[in-house]
Amino acid sequence: MRKLPLAFLLATVISPSQVGYERILGAAKEPGNWLTYSGNYAGHRFSPLAQINDRNVARLKPAWVYQVNSLQKFETTPIVVDGVMYLSEPPSNVTALDTRTGRPLWKYRRVLPDDLRVCCGQVNRGVAVLGDLVFVGTLDAHLLALDAKTGAVRWDTTVIDYRLGYSITVAPLVVKDKVVIGVAGGEYGVRGLLDAYDAKTGKQAWRFWTIPGPGEPGNDTWKGDSWKTGSGGTWVTGAYDPDTNLVYWGTGNPGPDWNGDVRLGDNLFADCLLALDADSGKLKWYFQFTPHDIHDWDATEVPVLVDTDFRGQKRKLLLFPNRNAFFYVLDRVTGQFLHGKPYAKQTWAKGLDDNGRPIRIPGTEPTLQGTKVWPSVAGANNWYSPSYSPMTNLLYVAVREAGSTYYIGEADYKPGERFDGGGFRNVPGEEEWGAIRAFKPASAEVAWEYRLHTPPYAGVMATAGNLLFGATNEGQFFALQATTGKPLWRFQATSLLVRSNPMSYLSDGKQYVAMTMGNSLYAFALE
Amino acid sequence: MPWWIALFFFQAPPQMDLPQVDRNPHTSEADIVQGRKLYAGRCAGCHGPGGDGGKGANLAVAVLPRASTDLALYRVVRYGLPETEMPSTLLAPREVWQIAAFVRSLGAASAAESVGGDARRGRDVVTTKGSCLQCHAIGLNGGRLGPALTDVGARRGPGHLRAKLLDPKAAIPDDFRMAQITTRDGRKIEGVRLNEDVDSIQVRDAGGKLHSYWKRELLDFKVERRTTMPSYADKLSSQEINDAVAYLSTLRGESR
Numbered sequence: 117m118r119k120l121p122l123a124f125l126l127a128t129v130i131s132p133s134q135v136g137y138e139r140i141l142g143a144a145k146e147p148g149n150w151l152t153y154s155g156n157y158a159g160h161r162f163s164p165l166a167q168i169n170d171r172n173v174a175r176l177k178p179a180w181v182y183q184v185n186s187l188q189k190f191e192t193t194p195i196v197v198d199g200v201m202y203l204s205e206p207p208s209n210v211t212a213l214d215t216r217t218g219r220p221l222w223k224y225r226r227v228l229p230d231d232l233r234v235c236c237g238q239v240n241r242g243v244a245v246l247g248d249l250v251f252v253g254t255l256d257a258h259l260l261a262l263d264a265k266t267g268a269v270r271w272d273t274t275v276i277d278y279r280l281g282y283s284i285t286v287a288p289l290v291v292k293d294k295v296v297i298g299v300a301g302g303e304y305g306v307r308g309l310l311d312a313y314d315a316k317t318g319k320q321a322w323r324f325w326t327i328p329g330p331g332e333p334g335n336d337t338w339k340g341d342s343w344k345t346g347s348g349g350t351w352v353t354g355a356y357d358p359d360t361n362l363v364y365w366g367t368g369n370p371g372p373d374w375n376g377d378v379r380l381g382d383n384l385f386a387d388c389l390l391a392l393d394a395d396s397g398k399l400k401w402y403f404q405f406t407p408h409d410i411h412d413w414d415a416t417e418v419p420v421l422v423d424t425d426f427r428g429q430k431r432k433l434l435l436f437p438n439r440n441a442f443f444y445v446l447d448r449v450t451g452q453f454l455h456g457k458p459y460a461k462q463t464w465a466k467g468l469d470d471n472g473r474p475i476r477i478p479g480t481e482p483t484l485q486g487t488k489v490w491p492s493v494a495g496a497n498n499w500y501s502p503s504y505s506p507m508t509n510l511l512y513v514a515v516r517e518a519g520s521t522y523y524i525g526e527a528d529y530k531p532g533e534r535f536d537g538g539g540f541r542n543v544p545g546e547e548e549w550g551a552i553r554a555f556k557p558a559s560a561e562v563a564w565e566y567r568l569h570t571p572p573y574a575g576v577m578a579t580a581g582n583l584l585f586g587a588t589n590e591g592q593f594f595a596l597q598a599t600t601g602k603p604l605w606r607f608q609a610t611s612l613l614v615r616s617n618p619m620s621y622l623s624d625g626k627q628y629v630a631m632t633m634g635n636s637l638y639a640f641a642l643e
Numbered sequence: 644m645p646w647w648i649a650l651f652f653f654q655a656p657p658q659m660d661l662p663q664v665d666r667n668p669h670t671s672e673a674d675i676v677q678g679r680k681l682y683a684g685r686c687a688g689c690h691g692p693g694g695d696g697g698k699g700a701n702l703a704v705a706v707l708p709r710a711s712t713d714l715a716l717y718r719v720v721r722y723g724l725p726e727t728e729m730p731s732t733l734l735a736p737r738e739v740w741q742i743a744a745f746v747r748s749l750g751a752a753s754a755a756e757s758v759g760g761d762a763r764r765g766r767d768v769v770t771t772k773g774s775c776l777q778c779h780a781i782g783l784n785g786g787r788l789g790p791a792l793t794d795v796g797a798r799r800g801p802g803h804l805r806a807k808l809l810d811p812k813a814a815i816p817d818d819f820r821m822a823q824i825t826t827r828d829g830r831k832i833e834g835v836r837l838n839e840d841v842d843s844i845q846v847r848d849a850g851g852k853l854h855s856y857w858k859r860e861l862l863d864f865k866v867e868r869r870t871t872m873p874s875y876a877d878k879l880s881s882q883e884i885n886d887a888v889a890y891l892s893t894l895r896g897e898s899r
Contacts, residue, residue: 185726186726187726219840230718258898265852265853266847266851268780269791270782270783271783274899316783
């Protein structure tokens, strides 16, 4: 047997040490781990690792592959802590893997009821960690804390009754000693909410209803009782800024999706960016992107927090390339609208006014015969992640160029039943396409574009190796040069759907890039 | 392409011809006897002849999580469970009901097993005298060497629990192994094997630490089918055993 150096042996103890809040806060100081959904609290999905870089990426090869026993969409971003990878699997399962070998350490398999209410696949986008607990939301709307060493359930809290149309697909966000969790259910006329739970016990710390009740500010933006079925889901993980102590979280479409006649008004706080006090859950400010949305353009994208020059002044910005095809630049301290412009083809608004409110073009409402509008129902951007590189000062977005034909229909609410009020189809005869675009953060000007064959549904990750990783609908994983968009490497990974985001970590001092594609998780490393 | 070619690709949506009844109409003694035979031929391979589980779920429990109603149980037997190895069957509806009746009889027998203990006293036995939490977790408390007991009352009947306490070595689960490892730098690790293949082994030690090794990194390793759980036959009185079983039977992993 070959003799191995001692250092190699020492690294084989993979027991993760406790993940305190300070470690997540200082995620940039330990680039070998990936401690929260977007890699850091600012939503950057940027890896400071540079072993794999624009000079050697041609030698990137799969190191190991982990396949799940499900053909549901596999949307998770793994979390990595000191040699252990925690990933959620469809429908509501969690697995711990050894990052070096890809071998399983434990599995948690949830038995779900057979009458789930999920609009768009039995999916889960990831877990969160704190202390020695791993948190996951489930399709039957529970929040679980699993033991990080065994996968055993330490606590199990029912967030809300799934039979009303709720489910949980979002990766939780740990902030200080709390676990922030949102819900899906925008196609079932739920009343949206964002909750925080005590990480140690699972006891509810606060709840913010995204649809205000009678007497609460914003309730008058709903005609009659329509607020009761106002939706406003919270199904994509937000961001957090310790300086403002605000949690930034996007909200989904108002319900019913395509029939606005039964809910006249602006429909707050659907399609908003919410800024909530992390300790109390109190609303500090909000910004509504699409007042009285009738096209299902959820504002459930990942908010990106960037400190950079804006018109000659250093400002704390929040960048938000919205599903409605407008790119928004907000001041994240005050919520002030600073700048906005279309970043993909759109035919529904003349532009934005001085307050960022869209100036609608008449005749773009859904009709019985169908109305052609750009962007499509899935939007110019969606839940998958953008990436911001502090090295290039560019924001990278997988952009979808497509339209839809929108239909209006009856909207009868029955608890737990679908409540769409219409539907959509592709526009016949129109070519759809996509692109990875690199935007200058303050101006939203395009620095470069890499064209894709069809509108993508996978996020991107920039690295300190001057690379940008992403994936196509056709199953290719690729690396572009982050400064120029030049394609450097690609790998044909799957004939199934690619619906996730890349991430990166170190194991035994070696850099890996991981991404779920099809029903497999791939870990790539240099040969 | 011609329109008719599309027919070859058209997949009819799965149709479930579920019976229009709320309760199993075939639950006589004779039905259960027939159900046992059908079960032995089709189900026992995975679920065990007595329904105590194996590759398939343990069926000898009062509440089946995926089949809480008769109709749900019919559906599982008739149509299987997607994304598991539980297959569908083309048995006649009456035969499906007979299997369901037998499966329910397993659960009823388990529920009817006399516990004869006091759950409140049993809680003390489990947490103090029995020191069970040194190795097992119950909710927020407890150790990591043995399996968590948080929902053991939902997974296991009283008879199984009693047998485990009295003679844990009698029925070690198929895939349970203890591993002893010596690394090439002389460190020794002992714990539960989590996973093993030709090249690698993964272990959780008594302190809960996770370890993963390429086998080439090891000086020596030994994997044994044994448990470190002690027998409580001499450690607890029969009343204390009964109390512990009563307490463990109440643990159902309930949500807050």
